[in-house]
Structures are given as structure tokens and as C-alpha cells.
Amino acid sequence: MQFSLDFIKELVDINISPKKLSSLLTMAGMEVERLESKGKDWILEIEVTANRYDWLSIIGIAREISVCLNKKLKLNYPKIKTKPTLKKRKIIIESPQDCLFYIGRLIRGVNITNSPQWLQERVLNCGINSVNNIVDITNYCMLKWGTPLHAFDDDKIEGNVYIRRAKEGEKLITIDGKERELFRDNLVIADDKKVIALAGVMGGKDTEVDENTKNVFLEAAVFSPLTIRRSRQKAGLVTESSYRFERAVFSDYLECASQEANLLIERLADGKLIGYGKAGRKPLTKKKVISLSINDLNSYLGSNIPKDSIKKILSHLDFQVKDRGSNGLQIISPAFRFDIKEKVDIYEEIVRIYGYDKIEPCLPFLPFQLNQDELFEFKRKLRSFLPILGLKEIITYSIVSEKNLKNLGKIESINITNPLREQENTLRPTLLTGMLDTIMYNLNRNQRNLRFFEIANVYIKDRDNFKEIPKLSLGVSGIREEFFFLKGIVEELLNFLNIAQYEFREDSLPNFIQALMVVIEEEPVGFFGKLDEKVRKELDLKENIFYGEFNLELLKSFKKENKYKPFSQYPIVYRDISLGLRKDINFKKIGDTIREVGKEFLYNYRVIDVYRGKDLPQDSNFFTLRIFYQSKERTLTSEEVDTIHQNIRDELSKKEGIIVR
Amino acid sequence: MEKEISKLEEEFQKDLSLVKGGEDLEKLRIKYLGRKSPINKLFTQISHLENREEKALLGKNINSLKEKISSIIEEKLKSVEIKEDRLDLTFPSSQAYLGSLHILSIVNNIICSIFERMGFVVIEGGEIEDEKHNFSSLNIPLQHPSRDVFDTFYLDIPESNDGRLLLRSHTSPSQIRVMEKNKPPLAVISPGRVYRPDKVDASHSFMFHQIEGFAVDKGINFSHLKGVLTYFAKSFFSSDVELRFRPHFFPFTEPSVEVDVSCIICKSKHLEKGSEYKCSVCRGKGWLEILGAGMIHPQVLENCGIDYKKYSGFAFGMGVDRIAMLKYGIEDIRLFYQNDIRFLEQFYI
Ligand SMILES: [Zn+2]
Numbered sequence A: 001m002q003f004s005l006d007f008i009k010e011l012v013d014i015n016i017s018p019k020k021l022s023s024l025l026t027m028a029g030m031e032v033e034r035l036e037s038k039g040k041d042w043i044l045e046i047e048v049t050a051n052r053y054d055w056l057s058i059i060g061i062a063r064e065i066s067v068c069l070n071k072k073l074k075l076n077y078p079k080i081k082t083k084p085t086l087k088k089r090k091i092i093i094e095s096p097q098d099c100l101f102y103i104g105r106l107i108r109g110v111n112i113t114n115s116p117q118w119l120q121e122r123v124l125n126c127g128i129n130s131v132n133n134i135v136d137i138t139n140y141c142m143l144k145w146g147t148p149l150h151a152f153d154d155d156k157i158e159g160n161v162y163i164r165r166a167k168e169g170e171k172l173i174t175i176d177g178k179e180r181e182l183f184r185d186n187l188v189i190a191d192d193k194k195v196i197a198l199a200g201v202m203g204g205k206d207t208e209v210d211e212n213t214k215n216v217f218l219e220a221a222v223f224s225p226l227t228i229r230r231s232r233q234k235a236g237l238v239t240e241s242s243y244r245f246e247r248a249v250f251s252d253y254l255e256c257a258s259q260e261a262n263l264l265i266e267r268l269a270d271g272k273l274i275g276y277g278k279a280g281r282k283p284l285t286k287k288k289v290i291s292l293s294i295n296d297l298n299s300y301l302g303s304n305i306p307k308d309s310i311k312k313i314l315s316h317l318d319f320q321v322k323d324r325g326s327n328g329l330q331i332i333s334p335a336f337r338f339d340i341k342e343k344v345d346i347y348e349e350i351v352r353i354y355g356y357d358k359i360e361p362c363l364p365f366l367p368f369q370l371n372q373d374e375l376f377e378f379k380r381k382l383r384s385f386l387p388i389l390g391l392k393e394i395i396t397y398s399i400v401s402e403k404n405l406k407n408l409g410k411i412e413s414i415n416i417t418n419p420l421r422e423q424e425n426t427l428r429p430t431l432l433t434g435m436l437d438t439i440m441y442n443l444n445r446n447q448r449n450l451r452f453f454e455i456a457n458v459y460i461k462d463r464d465n466f467k468e469i470p471k472l473s474l475g476v477s478g479i480r481e482e483f484f485f486l487k488g489i490v491e492e493l494l495n496f497l498n499i500a501q502y503e504f505r506e507d508s509l510p511n512f513i514q515a516l517m518v519v520i521e522e523e524p525v526g527f528f529g530k531l532d533e534k535v536r537k538e539l540d541l542k543e544n545i546f547y548g549e550f551n552l553e554l555l556k557s558f559k560k561e562n563k564y565k566p567f568s569q570y571p572i573v574y575r576d577i578s579l580g581l582r583k584d585i586n587f588k589k590i591g592d593t594i595r596e597v598g599k600e601f602l603y604n605y606r607v608i609d610v611y612r613g614k615d616l617p618q619d620s621n622f623f624t625l626r627i628f629y630q631s632k633e634r635t636l637t638s639e640e641v642d643t644i645h646q647n648i649r650d651e652l653s654k655k656e657g658i659i660v661r
Numbered sequence B: 001m002e003k004e005i006s007k008l009e010e011e012f013q014k015d016l017s018l019v020k021g022g023e024d025l026e027k028l029r030i031k032y033l034g035r036k037s038p039i040n041k042l043f044t045q046i047s048h049l050e051n052r053e054e055k056a057l058l059g060k061n062i063n064s065l066k067e068k069i070s071s072i073i074e075e076k077l078k079s080v081e082i083k084e085d086r087l088d089l090t091f092p093s094s095q096a097y098l099g100s101l102h103i104l105s106i107v108n109n110i111i112c113s114i115f116e117r118m119g120f121v122v123i124e125g126g127e128i129e130d131e132k133h134n135f136s137s138l139n140i141p142l143q144h145p146s147r148d149v150f151d152t153f154y155l156d157i158p159e160s161n162d163g164r165l166l167l168r169s170h171t172s173p174s175q176i177r178v179m180e181k182n183k184p185p186l187a188v189i190s191p192g193r194v195y196r197p198d199k200v201d202a203s204h205s206f207m208f209h210q211i212e213g214f215a216v217d218k219g220i221n222f223s224h225l226k227g228v229l230t231y232f233a234k235s236f237f238s239s240d241v242e243l244r245f246r247p248h249f250f251p252f253t254e255p256s257v258e259v260d261v262s263c264i265i266c267k268s269k270h271l272e273k274g275s276e277y278k279c280s281v282c283r284g285k286g287w288l289e290i291l292g293a294g295m296i297h298p299q300v301l302e303n304c305g306i307d308y309k310k311y312s313g314f315a316f317g318m319g320v321d322r323i324a325m326l327k328y329g330i331e332d333i334r335l336f337y338q339n340d341i342r343f344l345e346q347f348y349i
Helices: A005-009 A018-026 A058-069 A117-124 A133-145 A225-235 A240-247 A251-269 A294-301 A307-316 A343-354 A374-389 A402-407 A432-443 A482-496 A533-539 A552-558 A588-601 A638-654 B002-018 B022-033 B038-047 B052-079 B103-117 B145-150 B172-181 B222-236 B298-303 B320-328
Strands: A002-004 A031-038 A041-047 A091-093 A099-108 A149-153 A161-165 A171-173 A179-181 A187-190 A195-198 A216-223 A272-280 A289-293 A320-324 A328-332 A450-462 A465-477 A503-507 A512-520 A523-531 A546-551 A573-582 A602-611 A620-629 A658-660 B128-130 B165-167 B186-195 B207-217 B243-250 B253-262 B287-296 B312-319
Touching: A002 A005, A005 A041, A005 A058, A005 A117, A018 A031, A018 A041, A018 A058, A058 A133, A058 A307, A091 A099, A091 A272, A099 A161, A099 A251, A117 A133, A133 A149, A133 A240, A133 A251, A149 A195, A149 A251, A171 A195, A187 A225, A195 A225, A216 A225, A216 A251, A225 A240, A251 A272, A289 A294, A289 A343, A294 A307, A294 A343, A294 B222, A307 A320, A307 A328, A307 A343, A343 B243, A343 B253, A374 A450, A374 A465, A374 A482, A374 A552, A374 B103, A402 A533, A432 A450, A432 A465, A432 A546, A465 A482, A465 A552, A482 A512, A482 A523, A482 A546, A523 A552, A546 A552, A573 A588, A573 A638, A588 A602, A588 A620, A588 A638, A620 A638, A638 A658, B002 B022, B002 B038, B002 B052, B022 B038, B022 B052, B038 B052, B103 B186, B103 B207, B103 B222, B103 B320, B172 B186, B172 B207, B172 B298, B172 B312, B207 B222, B207 B320, B222 B243, B222 B253, B222 B287, B222 B312, B243 B287, B253 B312, B287 B298, B287 B320, B312 B320
Parallel strands: A091 A161
Antiparallel strands: A002 A041, A031 A041, A099 A216, A099 A272, A149 A216, A161 A187, A171 A179, A187 A195, A289 A328, A320 A328, A450 A465, A465 A546, A503 A512, A512 A523, A523 A546, A573 A620, A573 A658, A602 A620, B128 B165, B186 B207, B207 B312, B243 B253, B253 B287, B287 B312
């Protein structure tokens, strides 16, 4: 909200610089976000918090300044004139829960001109356009008192004035020139024939005050905040008026604002009041009575504020304060403070004026309490482990487009009912989307050697319910031997979790080829594989992408404690063996044979060389394996090793499809 | 057989005399000691002999020849001149490939560990929430201007007893969940993703990260809140950073406060009299807002079944993205979610 300092000065004397004033107000909870000079005036842009409707007025700002500067508020209440009574028309509230009180003043013989300089400046410097003397006067009074007013061209109102809900399909052209379709949620002002205003939000074009206006019907009202909120939401608009009504108006000031506008119209536009009418009843404003213990207050704040200071602060803020024993006070809140409901509200009032900065910081002693979140700990461990494998963490959006998901086949997902854009309208049921986006983004920028991981939730529809599942995704592209790199990563991950018993099962998964399911105790915990041709074409991807996804809750459930495993101190020796393996046969056959024959003397084996050549049979792959031998109990003699190794050679050469060279 | 042994030795001596360098020696070693060498062949031959004594004798002779040959070769190897190739030390290095954590994870870790040092424990909450936990229990009426800052994505899941389902628009629901389930004393910190339908630009994102923290116990007061947050800000930014506690309004705390730190970019230039210097980060104000906090509203405690006459508590919440941007001078929030490798590789763990 924007306010003019000169306008504020009509109500309070200010003897400090605008800059000092700004920081003073900011530290009292009225944050001045911007301070700017404009001619001789200063503009204050103030963030008014949702609880302080009363700060949406010059009076409210001036009152706060008067407290901070210890000055008197120079507020004169005008004498309310309610005669003569309005005879020309009736004011009829048809929807009493939406409109509690309505005042109309019929002012005749107005002379429409530009406003005098001072009035133009007042409204302009508060961020409102100057229109003509009548409109500027209504805005001036709204700014001052915080209660919005509206002026109709009385000659364009046909018959009585009604305050009612709109009928579906009714239409109104508002003063911004837009034709609006109205709904039951809209509260309107209407005459016998038509809708003349969107109540509390914006007036109608047809009844607008213009240069030909002779007679004015001046409206002041108390509308239900909730009604105005719904109505303006339905209309998709926020105005100076709706903003105030939605937060509350103080009914005691309603008559003041209307009367002052009346007086100004008489003075600046030669108008004359010829009828005052009203409908409904002025809502009663309740004052809250709260008793307060000084000790409780100080122990809640960790402060030592003396009773005298408390009393002084509260009186400045228009609270009535009475002593109740040496430690107690009885406090009555001013009528306009709708936000004061209980003790803590008073605490805040006291401490914000006393000064937050005067309370000494102190560290509490926090006793032993809850256990750590185990899943969070697990994720934290993974986050410290995965970078060791050379993977970079990424963070991608949980909200994706349904269309992109369709590229990955039909995956059911949880949709957003009020999406901002089509690109973000559903919750992802897989981390694949984010990984693909990241890899494609980087490939498109000529980056290769991509190795990423992400830890995040996926969201699954579960009949009428939902599941949020924490997952780990792995993605690599543009490196050599991607599949086996990824396989190695998965093996290291399982090692890290001390999961020794697991199985890689070949499986056909949608969108993937060369896919392995990782199975622990017959439970699939995840998979990894190569993105298939179809998806790559869909995405126009030239590079291969290898991807894996794991369920973190399951991985965590199979995780075992890491215990030291003793290893043999006897020497490790190795022998090499060159093999050919027919392409339709899995290496698993070789591995199983080596383990079977090598038994307790087998330490490990590793491919150390792969051959390719035109002179080699094309139906097989050729490579050299290095087999390591070791005993747990003694040093193996070279003859022993030769014998075991020879046995492995013999056994392998018997297998179909394996060539020992 | 013995003849063959001596013939083999002669042959070896002859070959040896022709040796010129290390490479020849290696060839010689493979020829006489390798797997397919004549010596190995001799071993295989004698394994077929029937006469045990003969077998033993010949075996001994072959072995001594093998040892002799290998010691000669070894001796010779020592005398061969070591000739290393010149290495061009100015050649470009080979690239080390490093893994890393995302900067938001790093900042998250730093923040959590500061609070853990003070005795807080980390408990994560869910991202899919209901209206009760995201709003009502936090004293935010469903239809009220105080809700306007919490614009929310709703989900097409049938409504529960606790209202419509949505993506949480702040991490405060975690506070409610923990307080509903556990009795004080409590000191919890809860990080995670939050969502708001904001148009994406340099400083807005429909997904971002927050950390919620709160403590509830007998005798927890406002000065404790100040103490905890001061310790945090000084640990996270630097010990010379100044803090400013400003009154503010949140529906779920009373009194409420916004906390600013003195601008870490322009330091105290703003304080110099007559200085026209305008910092682009704090816009010349000299202060940066980093978090919102306050004493937990008694109604919120009561909503969670905690007796507010016995217990009191404070709560605070901060945006991780914003704090990371301030600390590392990152000017565009979109960089966090683009995952450009040139961005990722600037941060480690
Ligand atoms: Zn700065």
C-alpha cells in the first residue's frame, strides 16, 4: 500500500526525517518497503500484514506514528448530518448476511470539474489516478478513513436500490469498460431494472459519474468480508475497495467517511444534501477485556519489561489499562482492533513497541527427545556415498506434463486440478522424466560424460488414495561401456549397503532394453537398463541413455550393518586364460564354472583384455580372464595353483560354446 | 634325455651371446622359461618315465638348468642400461571425473547440521498434504486474506476427512504432524520440497525448498528464539553478520518476527553517511530478509493436543533456495533446476 507523507501529516506532527521514520515504523512491524520523494511530498510503500486492516488508512498509519513518536493524533470527527431523509427511493437489503449496513446520500446540483491541486496530489501520491472532483473526494475519504465509498450518477439509477446476489447470467459493464458475466457468488447493487455495481469491488459504467453528472448518489456500506472475497475472486479482480472490504472496515468510521465526503462535495462541487437514507443496522463493535500477568508476560518473552512501560505502551495504543494487584493488569482493547483476541496478541503489541531488539538472545537447553528420522538418515548416507562413485546429484521438478508421461507409455499419475501451465499438470510417478530432461539439456550443450543421480519422491495413485515413494535414480550417457559402468555402480551401491544376497534378473520392462531387475530375497527393489529405440525416437535423441531406479524404502529394509570381514594374509597368485564365448551364451556359465571348480581357492577373476579381429570367428567374443587364487590357511604352491587352473581350463573346454585357447 | 639337457644349455649360451638389449633378454626369458619353453616340455616328458630314481635325477638336473638360466638372465637384466622415454610434462592432464552434491543439498546439510548441534533432530514430512495440516491447524482460515500468500496446487485425489488434498505450500505441516504424534519436549527441524503456483522467473519457482524448525517445552520463550536464530545466522553466514528482528504477522505464531541479516554483499556501505552506493542484492537497504519466525500460537498448540498453559514453543521457517542464492551469489533460481553440468560442477559436497 502506498501512502503520502503530507496526507499523514494532516493528522500527526512528524519531527524526524522520512528515512528515520521509515526505519522506526519498520521496526514496529509496519514495514516500509520503499521510500521515495515526489515533489515536496514523500511516498511510503508499506507492507500491511493481513491482520491489520486498520493500517489500510491514513488514520491507521498516523496513529501508529503518533505512538512511535509519542505525539497526539489530530483527528476531528465530523458532525453527522442525517437530515433531510431520503424520499426519492428505498434502499433494500435483500441479502442481509452479505450487507449489514448501507448508507446513501443524495447530493443535488454538483458541478463536475477537476479537483484542486491539493486533492489531486493526495490521491495521486497514494497511487490512485485523479479523475474528477467527485471521484477524487470519495477516494480521499476512503484513503483517510479506510472505508470505501462509491458515487453513482443519480439520474441514471432507475427506481429503488437493492443489495442482492447476482442472478446467473446477469451482465454488467464495469467502469474499466469490461463486460462481466455475473454469478451467484457476486454481490451486486441493482436498481429496478439493472445491475449498477459489483458491490464493494467496482462500479458500473452506465451509472458512472462523468462531466455531465448533475446529481450524485453516495454509497457507504459494510459488506461481509468473505462475500467480497468470493465475489472478487469469481470476477478475477482486486481493487482498492475490495482489498479493504475483504479485510474489514470499521463501522464507526463509515458515517464519518460519508459525512466528510458530503462536506467536501458541498465545498468543492457546490452540491447540496437533499436526502439521507440507510438500511440494515450499524454493526456493534465489541471491546475485548483481557487480564494480564506481568510475570507471565516476561517469562513468555524472556524479558524484564517493567509494569510502567507496559501501561504506557498500551495506553498509547488506545487500550484502557487498569491495575489488578501488583502483578496484574486488566486491559480493554480499542473497538477498531479486531485482531486483538487473547493474551498473546497483547504480548505482541507490548514487545513490538518496546522493541524486539531489547530482548537478549539466549540459547535454550534442549533435552534429549525424539529419534532421528531413519529414512532421512539413509538418504543422507546415500548422498555422501554416491558422489564417491563419480555421480553428480541433480534436483528436478516433481511436477511434470501429462503429455511427456504419455511418451513413456500409459502411466497413471496424480493430476493437479489447478495447474499453472500445461507443462506442469501432473505429479511424476517415476524419476525418469527429470533424468531425461537433465541428460538431454546437457547433451544439447555438447556435454558428454554424464553421470547423474537424484533422490526424490515419486507419487502413485493407489485407488482412491495415494502413495509417496522415495526413490533413487541413476543416469549415464556419453561414456564408454555405459551398461557395465552402471552395473558396477549398482554393485557398489549394494556392497555399500552390505547386501550380499541379490540377483540380477533379465526382464522386459516398458521403455527399456537390456534391462536387469535387481531382486533381493525374491523382492524386486529396482532395475537398470538402456532406454529403448522407441522412446529415443520420440525424444529425438541420438545418444544412448542408461538409467536405473530403486525404491529407497526397500533398499533400506534390506540394508545390513557393516562389520569388518577378515581377509587372508597369504599371497594372491594369478593365472590367465584366453577364452572365446559364443554370442548366444551368457558369461554366467563361465563364472559359475570357475566358482564351482575353484571353490575355496578362488579369490576373484577379472576380464583383462578383449580381442576383436577379422581372423576370429564372428559368432563368438574373445577375451582374456585373469583368475586370482588364494588360500585362507596357507601359501599355495605354484603346482597347486597350476592344477586348479588346469582343472578350470579342462572343465571350461567341455562346455558347449566356450573355446579355450 | 641328459643329452637334451646339455644341448639346451649350449643353445642358451649361444642365444645369450647374441643378446643386445632389454627387449632381447625378455624374448630369451620367454623362450627358455615361458609356459611353452623346451624346459617345460622336458618336465612333461619326464613325468611319463616309469623309473623313479631316473625321474628324480633328471628332474633335479632340469631344475638346476632352469635356475641357472633364470639367474643368468636376472643378472644380465641388472646390467642392461635403463633407458626411459622422455615424457612431455607440459602435455594436458587427463580429466579426473568427480561426483558432487547439488548445491541445495549442500546448503540443506549445512543448515540442518547447525541446528543438530543445538539439539534439534531432523524429521521429514510428506509433500502431499491436506487442508487441515496445510492451513486450518496452522490457524490459516481457508477463506481469508492471510491465505493469499499460500497459493496452492490441488490434486485430483478424493477428499479426506481432513479436507482436500494438495501439494504442501510450506513445510509447516510437518510441525503439525510431529506435534500431533509426539509429546513435548520437542526440537525438530524439517527440510523438504514445497510448491506454489508461481510463474517461473529469476526469483520465483513453482517448486522450491524450505526448512521448518520448532521447539516446544516448558519455559521456551522469545529470547530462546532469538538465541537459536542468532547462533544459526552467525554460524551459516559469518560471525560478524548482524541480525535484525522485525515484528511481522503469521497466523500460526504470536508474536511473529521476520529476521534480516546485514547485507553480506555490500557489508556496511549502506551505513556510511551520504553514501550513494546502491547494492543490487539488498537494493541499498543494507538488510536481507532470511526467515520468518515466532512463538507458536497457543491455538496451534491446542490444535495438536498440547496444553498451551503448560508448554510454549517457537517455530521458524526459511527458504533454502533463497539462502543459497544469497550465500553463493546465484542470481537466478532456475539454475537450481536446470542441472547444467557447468553449474553442478562448481559445488562439491
Ligand atoms: Zn547490499
